Amino acid sequence: MKNWEKNVRLVTPYTPGEQPKKRDIIKLNTNENPYSPAPGVQKVLKEFETDRLRLYPDPASSELVDAIASEYGVRSSQVFAGVGSDDVLAMAFMTFFNSKKPILFPDITYSFYDVWAEVFRIPYETVPLDEDFQICTKDYQRENGGVIFPNPNAPTGVLMPLEQVEEIIQANQDVVVIVDEAYIDFGGVSALPLIEKYENLLVVQTFSKSRSMAGMRIGYAFGSEKLIAYLNDVKYSFNSYTMDQLTLAMGKASVEDREYFKQTTDKIIRTREWTKEELKKLGFLFEDSKSNFVFVTHPKVSAKQLFENLKKENVYVRYFAKPERISNYLRITIGTDEEMQKLISLLKKYC
Amino acid sequence: MKNWEKNVRLVTPYTPGEQPKKRDIIKLNTNENPYSPAPGVQKVLKEFETDRLRLYPDPASSELVDAIASEYGVRSSQVFAGVGSDDVLAMAFMTFFNSKKPILFPDITYSFYDVWAEVFRIPYETVPLDEDFQICTKDYQRENGGVIFPNPNAPTGVLMPLEQVEEIIQANQDVVVIVDEAYIDFGGVSALPLIEKYENLLVVQTFSKSRSMAGMRIGYAFGSEKLIAYLNDVKYSFNSYTMDQLTLAMGKASVEDREYFKQTTDKIIRTREWTKEELKKLGFLFEDSKSNFVFVTHPKVSAKQLFENLKKENVYVRYFAKPERISNYLRITIGTDEEMQKLISLLKKYC
Structure with missing residues (x-):
């Protein structure tokens, strides 16, 4: 280490979710909104x-x-x-x-x-x-x-x-x-x-x-x-x-634009509720979510495995390896109805 | 002072140059470029x-x-x-x-x-x-x-x-x-x-x-x-x-756009050199500037007075009251030729 490096603030930075550059993916990994701005x-x-x-x-x-x-x-x-x-x-x-x-x-x-x-x-x-x-x-x-x-x-x-x-x-x-x-x-x-x-x-x-x-x-x-x-x-x-x-x-x-804001957030809430029902049917476990994502675990299939399988199909969700306590969970952003239908149909194959 | 305020980071913030909201002014106070982006x-x-x-x-x-x-x-x-x-x-x-x-x-x-x-x-x-x-x-x-x-x-x-x-x-x-x-x-x-x-x-x-x-x-x-x-x-x-x-x-x-960049910076340099000549004729003193502004003082007229007179005519330049050593100086951004002609003609009246 050089002398000038001794005064550097050393840190372990935050790791943001992946921002893949390819376009034809279903991106449910960073809690973005599936609808356009107002x-x-x-x-x-x-x-x-x-x-x-x-x-x-x-x-x-x-x-x-x-x-x-x-x-x-x-x-x-x-x-x-x-x-x-x-x-x-x-x-x-x-x-x-x-x-x-x-x-x-x-x-x-x-x-x-x-x-x-x-x-x-x-x-x-x-x-x-x-x-x-x-x-x-x-x-x-x-x-x-x-x-x-x-x-x-x-x-x-x-x-x-x-x-x-x-x-x-x-x-x-x-x-x-x-x-x-x-x-x-x-x-x-x-x-x-x-x-x-x-x-x-x-x-x-x-x-x-x-x-x-x-x-x-x-x-x-x-x-x-x-x-x-x-x-x-x-x-x-x-x-x-x-x-x-x-x-x-x-x-x-x-x-x-209060109207558009209400329309799009309501739509996401409806899609979330539908998604929860479907996930329940597939055996997923989760606490009730009031956000634009769900945080789920499956008693029989590993989260890491699901994450990797979905990625192969160009569906990106978020998997946190750490901490231990959530290492078998996936965080899935609520997308459009079509995107969530696609997700559910894939999960059906894996679960 | 409340208890929660005891842990506040107290600072004296930087004061940026004025950003007047009116449109019809000659703005030579924050070293902006007079030409549009590329x-x-x-x-x-x-x-x-x-x-x-x-x-x-x-x-x-x-x-x-x-x-x-x-x-x-x-x-x-x-x-x-x-x-x-x-x-x-x-x-x-x-x-x-x-x-x-x-x-x-x-x-x-x-x-x-x-x-x-x-x-x-x-x-x-x-x-x-x-x-x-x-x-x-x-x-x-x-x-x-x-x-x-x-x-x-x-x-x-x-x-x-x-x-x-x-x-x-x-x-x-x-x-x-x-x-x-x-x-x-x-x-x-x-x-x-x-x-x-x-x-x-x-x-x-x-x-x-x-x-x-x-x-x-x-x-x-x-x-x-x-x-x-x-x-x-x-x-x-x-x-x-x-x-x-x-x-x-x-x-x-x-x-x-290297070409446009060169054109506009060259233009500003030419206008700066013209401005320097004119300021010299009016008795202003300054070190040679290689930037998009000049920093000038006048042996007979106070910088503060000039600053205020110019402002009344909707021409904004920058005046720093502190430190003492530069309290009789004005920092004048180089604008278009027309803007600098207007400035010089006003300064002629005051000097």
Whole structure:
């Protein structure tokens, strides 16, 4: 190792799901939406005046922030926007988790949390889910440097009722609590109204799942004005202009189309329920999912084997070899009806 | 202060130049390019298939990274891309500057360096420029935790010859040296070839100035494979998908149009030289600029007064009240010939 390498921040990065470049596949591995973005998004794209791109975007992302605030009935000063919810969460870890006490999050959860903790050198402890993959609120009632959990949880898809979410927040008013709601729009109840009651609560959402815009990188968060101001200070200390002009305009168009949003999320929920029935018939076991994916195991066929068989047929699902506890599970994104029919017919062959 | 606020990372953020929302102004305050992005950029925009946006982008940004590598004659593994050069620099500070010894940069320079040092808690020392705003290479020949400087420097516009840049790198092989070349394409000689010789050298450039794409947020860096791999590890620990699909495709189109790039940068250089002549006639004093701006002072008229007078006429230039040493200077971006004629005619009235 050379001398200059001694001061390098060494990390083990997060491994995102595979993004195969071939086109003719059924892609159920990264929880993308099978439907196109709202029609208004395309309109922005077609009508955008390219010459404007020589100018910097608005560093405050006001166009998008105002549209989100208006749609969700909060003030713009209660909204933060970033380059996908990963960017929002990274900024939040950096801004709020600076205690010497460990932050807490579930043992089975979004596998980026420990990566952020490590890159920012934040001490952390994981809290085991119970046998049915449920978060036990009591486990979060002890000293800590902050709390974060997804609701619904990933990759389990399990939704915690709002009362339990509030129980955790209530017990943790001396630290920042982050509720990561990437999958909330598929049947969950958001903690958003609680930001009026708890100044230390940050609720994070994304355009990548329910708004079909994973390719554009838009995440956002709701919180008290104070919390959002702190977050913006760190953001402005990192990169003044995180969101490009097109993203801001397209994001605005998406959030303004409430009808299309409802139609497509409802459709995914219906397809999910159908998929669950079919999987049950095939002997799969799973907790109830309120997200745009299901997390399933089969008592007789190994998940790894299924994953590989499906891949051979150009159907991509997500298999996590680790941790041990979920090494026999598959996470399957809900696609179109046709895609799920194809999946089920293949699974019939294997099970 | 509430308990939860005690663990907040408190910072004094960077203040970007004003982005006025009105359209009929002459905007010479944030070093944007007066010409449109390359024609191919518009083509991508018009032909892009919106449905693709429901999918995540390629986390490795390969399309753009490969195009940059090919244009600059390096390997893709020697190129890193980010959300503007601010994002690239922020990631680089986080990745490479983890020594307990202070990093070094000029006292008069890009005012984001000390902001990054503070947000990441990196000790730093500033090194005074000499009386003519020149960097003295000897001052960088002492123990430190890393070195960063822009070439040409900002906001002075002064270019350091490549031999002097190499002198600094040569003297600092035990730390990472970052040469921030945001303005190199307006007449400077890049340190890029030196990455083959110095494994610890990172050369950072941007699409915001010479490629007219400030609104799209694209920055990139060249370095040894080892250096770029370390940088990517930290990037993947922060946000897997920083660059959206449109940005990747439009960036590629821009970098592939060498002819347009040359035409527009040459035009800006010619306009700059004309502007310098006119400013000299009006009694302005300045060091020679090799960037897309000039940094000027007038022995008789205060910079602040000029700044305010110009603003009243809807001509925006940049005035830095601090530090003291440059508090009587204006940084004026080079616009079109017509814009600079308008500026000169106004200055004639005031001087």
